[in-house]
Amino acid sequence: MIENYLLEELVTFQRMGTLKKTAAHLAVTQPTVTRGMQKLEDGLGVKLFDRHPNRLELTAAGELAAKEAAAVLRRQELMVNRVQNFVAQNQALTIGAVVPGPLIILKRLAGAPLFNHQVDERLVEPERVPEELTDDRLGMVFTTTDLTGPDLISQPLGVEHLFVNLDRFLPQANQTAVSFKDLAGLSFVVLDDIGAWKDVIGKEIEDAHFMCQDERDAMDEITRYSSFPHFTTNVTAADPSYHPVPANNRVERSIKGPKAELTIYVTVKRQRQTQVQPLVDRLKTAWAKLPTTPTTGGTNVLK
Amino acid sequence: MIENYLLEELVTFQRMGTLKKTAAHLAVTQPTVTRGMQKLEDGLGVKLFDRHPNRLELTAAGELAAKEAAAVLRRQELMVNRVQNFVAQNQALTIGAVVPGPLIILKRLAGAPLFNHQVDERLVEPERVPEELTDDRLGMVFTTTDLTGPDLISQPLGVEHLFVNLDRFLPQANQTAVSFKDLAGLSFVVLDDIGAWKDVIGKEIEDAHFMCQDERDAMDEITRYSSFPHFTTNVTAADPSYHPVPANNRVERSIKGPKAELTIYVTVKRQRQTQVQPLVDRLKTAWAKLPTTPTTGGTNVLK
DNA sequence: AAGGCTTACGTGGGACGTAAAGATA
DNA sequence: TATCTTTACGTCCCACGTAAGCCTT
Numbered sequence: 321m322i323e324n325y326l327l328e329e330l331v332t333f334q335r336m337g338t339l340k341k342t343a344a345h346l347a348v349t350q351p352t353v354t355r356g357m358q359k360l361e362d363g364l365g366v367k368l369f370d371r372h373p374n375r376l377e378l379t380a381a382g383e384l385a386a387k388e389a390a391a392v393l394r395r396q397e398l399m400v401n402r403v404q405n406f407v408a409q410n411q412a413l414t415i416g417a418v419v420p421g422p423l424i425i426l427k428r429l430a431g432a433p434l435f436n437h438q439v440d441e442r443l444v445e446p447e448r449v450p451e452e453l454t455d456d457r458l459g460m461v462f463t464t465t466d467l468t469g470p471d472l473i474s475q476p477l478g479v480e481h482l483f484v485n486l487d488r489f490l491p492q493a494n495q496t497a498v499s500f501k502d503l504a505g506l507s508f509v510v511l512d513d514i515g516a517w518k519d520v521i522g523k524e525i526e527d528a529h530f531m532c533q534d535e536r537d538a539m540d541e542i543t544r545y546s547s548f549p550h551f552t553t554n555v556t557a558a559d560p561s562y563h564p565v566p567a568n569n570r571v572e573r574s575i576k577g578p579k580a581e582l583t584i585y586v587t588v589k590r591q592r593q594t595q596v597q598p599l600v601d602r603l604k605t606a607w608a609k610l611p612t613t614p615t616t617g618g619t620n621v622l623k
Numbered sequence: 624m625i626e627n628y629l630l631e632e633l634v635t636f637q638r639m640g641t642l643k644k645t646a647a648h649l650a651v652t653q654p655t656v657t658r659g660m661q662k663l664e665d666g667l668g669v670k671l672f673d674r675h676p677n678r679l680e681l682t683a684a685g686e687l688a689a690k691e692a693a694a695v696l697r698r699q700e701l702m703v704n705r706v707q708n709f710v711a712q713n714q715a716l717t718i719g720a721v722v723p724g725p726l727i728i729l730k731r732l733a734g735a736p737l738f739n740h741q742v743d744e745r746l747v748e749p750e751r752v753p754e755e756l757t758d759d760r761l762g763m764v765f766t767t768t769d770l771t772g773p774d775l776i777s778q779p780l781g782v783e784h785l786f787v788n789l790d791r792f793l794p795q796a797n798q799t800a801v802s803f804k805d806l807a808g809l810s811f812v813v814l815d816d817i818g819a820w821k822d823v824i825g826k827e828i829e830d831a832h833f834m835c836q837d838e839r840d841a842m843d844e845i846t847r848y849s850s851f852p853h854f855t856t857n858v859t860a861a862d863p864s865y866h867p868v869p870a871n872n873r874v875e876r877s878i879k880g881p882k883a884e885l886t887i888y889v890t891v892k893r894q895r896q897t898q899v900q901p902l903v904d905r906l907k908t909a910w911a912k913l914p915t916t917p918t919t920g921g922t923n924v925l926k
Numbered sequence: 927a928a929g930g931c932t933t934a935c936g937t938g939g940g941a942c943g944t945a946a947a948g949a950t951a
Numbered sequence: 952t953a954t955c956t957t958t959a960c961g962t963c964c965c966a967c968g969t970a971a972g973c974c975t976t
Binding site for chain 4: 677
């Protein structure tokens, strides 16, 4: 069997160019590498080097072998990472999401530490979710699609409803619920980290302008001292930390239509389902208590 | 560094269930495997086994590690195969094709053995061509599309023209070239191994029936003692072995339109281009001498 | 008992380093 | 002469086998 230290020597040689540098780089002596490469050629039954008395050169087969060896070593590295991540997830589940809402609910449960977990605040690109779960970099992800498959399983947690916060003097504020069409052409202040919601508003609202803010504080400033509309959801609205100073010149309105809703799923590796089920059940209970329509008061002056 | 023999022991244990059987299967003693698995756990820093005094059981992490280890070993196996295939291709290029025509031209060059090669008669599925070349199971493939990319390079060899052989009493035989529409509704005898041509005739001729023959001899029988039309090309028509007994009740006709032509490319790994260029040039020369229209005589009686 | 895993101990192969030689440029 | 590779030789490590012990079923 060809052992990996030989592959590592070959890969290093390809980068370094000489056996001497290779040896130095691997902190061994030159004869060690000489013998290693001889052994590798022997093991493969393939001539990997053109030998000039003073210089060693990779043959075409040697170049290929070095590339392949690098791939083999990467695969082994991946194995180590996956296994180590897996056990780390058993000790403290790392939880991610493609939209921020579910993480807010999760934090509200933190007082009852039913579960040892940590939260990865950076939102995940939806297409990377399977990879993150497979590699156990994340142990649980809140997604907006059902990713159930041979390795993963998704279960619905609840529905998140999009609200828009409008200046109370705007004519659109004069209805309990607005449609995306009513919002066409407006300029909105939005947070950067809203994940999939960005796609929703970007696609559904025509001719709109979005002023992105990556800081929550800056966002609060602007909403307080301007009349630009902004978005919330039934989840963020229920978040106590989200309205440190309520912008009382605005009214919160539902947005009509199925496109203004996202079904949130809890997605985990099948393997982990029993491990996380208690937490999932707590989340479902908490989610069920959320309102589905704006609760904050504020009536339109025109009404 | 974790060496592969440890991974092999783990994989074997997952299959065998006990260290004893594992040891027997690997032709080593039991303590060797015990120590190996301890070393692997140590190297990964992960507990892979639940230890009962009399029984060893994989933990969830152990199951995952075993699966991953199998993948690592497969990757290494792939490396070995690729490298060994590569050198084999340098000694004797194995040549494949997605349509049989170019192989006929190739064989006609065999008298002038400019090149040490062998031919793989089984046609390749077009979508498998990149894989076959990357793995060096084939060193050169005749394709009908340009697969030029970072690793592969295609160069056009020539165009193969489809002919149809019609009973001379058929009205369609009364023109020097027919269209696919003229052939609608007919029943044809066709060889199985015609690769991409099958897609062409299947798509372009409406309501046609195809009687597939996997044997060249059976095909010849049928064409001789029946009047079913069949197909040839400017390449097969030039093949001396293809008309052992010319079916003289038929006339060979061109088919009109670009769909009745296939551009044939020679596709190789970039790396191999200089190696094969002399052969490719010979093939191009030979191809250029082919007719583009039917040469065999035979006039329609109605003419 | 019987079966299976682990520990203890001694050994041998092989991977390593040191030293020296060979071959360019 | 300087640089790089290879061969030769001695050493030490470590993977292995043998033997014994331990715990279940």
